[in-house]
Amino acid sequence: MLRGSANGSGVEVDIQGINGNVDAAALGIEFGVSLMRFAEAIVSRDTQSLKTSRNNLLDIAGPKVVVEAAAVAANFQRMVRIADSIGIPIDEISSEAGNKVREELDLAKFASARHTSDHYKDSLIK
Incomplete structure (x- = not known):
């Protein structure tokens, strides 16, 4: 989805940012590194890491970005749980x-x- 969205908008991205590559996360995505760290903290379920990354994102990007990022993460979690529970094939x-x-x-x-x-x-x- 990230690559398709970037291709459609003409923005260059490196999808290795999904795997924690800081240089890749910084390419073409505003607040990319902070967003990556926030996403990693969400899936790690480490309370302190989540608090730190959320506050960092809030400081540099503002509340709107934090809310949107949290909503995207929650939506992906929901989609994965639905797909896993009903066995949606590829x-x-x-x-x-x-x-x-x-x-x-x-x-x-x-x-x-x-x-x-x-x-x-x-x-x-x-």
Whole structure:
């Protein structure tokens, strides 16, 4: 989604920012590094890290950005839980493009990769 959105707007991004690469997070996304740290803190469930990153984002970007970032994170969490609970399969049409992104980001390293459709398990689960 990030790459598609960036391509549509003509902004250069490096999706390795998703994996914690600070240089990549800083490329083309306003407040990118702070947003990345906030997102990492949310998924880590570390209360102190979340407080620190949220306050940092608030200081440099303002309350509107914090609220929008929290809403995006909550929405992604909701979508993942729904997909995991009902076993939404990966579309055949998007599998080639999806496989490239999954490989580039090494998404198989995440525990949630276990929930990927059995059809794609061999190519995704290490």
